[in-house]
Amino acid sequence: MDDQELLRLADQCVKCGLCLPHCPTFRLRRDEADSPRGRIALIQGLVTGQLPDNPRLAAHLDGCLECRACEVACPSLVQFGTLMDAARAARVARLPAPLRRWRKLRLDLLSAPRWLPLLALLGMGYRRLGGAVLARITGLLRRPRLAVLHGLALRLRVPRPPTERSAAAGVAAARSVALFRGCVAQALEPDVMAAARLVLARLGVSTMTPEEQVCCGAMHRHNGFPDAADALLAQNRAVFGDTAVVGIASACVAELRPALNATELCRALLEIPWPATLALRPLQGVVAVHEPCSHRNQLRDTVAVYELLARIPGLEVVPLPGNETCCGAAGTYLLDQPQTALALAADKVVALAGLRPRWLVTTNTGCAAHLGAAAEAAGLGVEVVHPVVLLARAISGAGD
């Protein structure tokens, strides 16, 4: 996007301020420059050359979670997410080449599945060799960045090779879908793919998981590398074509949807006619629903999660209070802005402590990792899972 187009988008903001109460960073800091309206003004100043791109300005712009709560609240329909993506791309384009290359390499590494087994082994080593205990005893976890890395290391698992399931006995495979597994999800939530395959098989849907699929590109797009994101999207388009794609993580689906025939898993499961013979065993307990920003503000379809869980007998399904506010995971945000990420997760912990649910469900991998770590650190004893994991337990009878 060129500067003219960027300014055109920014100029749609009438500076009414109605978005301010919805912005998590404004609520935390009470600083206009950390609000949507303030950030739009900073972008206008930057693009017109009235403001220099100095560390102070960078801190306000980089502090944005891209949660898009402001976009949903804006009566002028300002496309804040597109605007912030473009502003970040413009700033990255002006960086010295070595720094730009380093940032791109970091994103490439974070989104490349071939590194995940190594990361998972590092996480396992950290857990088994006493790193986690040592970090707790020495107080290292008081440092926000180390606390975030510690939480992720506790949740990393070695990715499992895919085992596609044929439709269950007695149910003809009337449909087939391709699964989009996401990159980090393979190491942070390996159970989710297995659960998705099991449930789809019981619904008479056969699955395939093309090995050639690549990262959706969201991390690149939101960190100022739109060309790399477009290239990943084109690669996925070449792999999947017009096939019906079911995505596990809501953020991936939000990124894929403009180019692919992609549906978020909960919605896809509701759209499939369920066999009359399918019996679900009860799961007893309260399940709190966390609504990831990508699901709530981009896909705008979190109702699918509630509708799906309502089909499981015994469950008491309640929204997690404060769902309108980002949990702080936000892609690479928790790595880059750990202090804010932890502050936002702390609010979720307070909400969870009030509810004391048996499970917390979320449809996004980064949120699951971030909230799982926060809940564990607070000793809440809540299991953080994808909704499809509970459905698989109810279907397979392994729930209670």
Ligand code: SF4
């Ligand atoms: S982004 Fe929308 S709601 Fe916020 S100040 Fe601008 S016009 Fe108003």
Ligand code: SF4
């Ligand atoms: S995207 Fe989220 S964090 Fe960024 S300005 Fe909008 S509401 Fe605030």
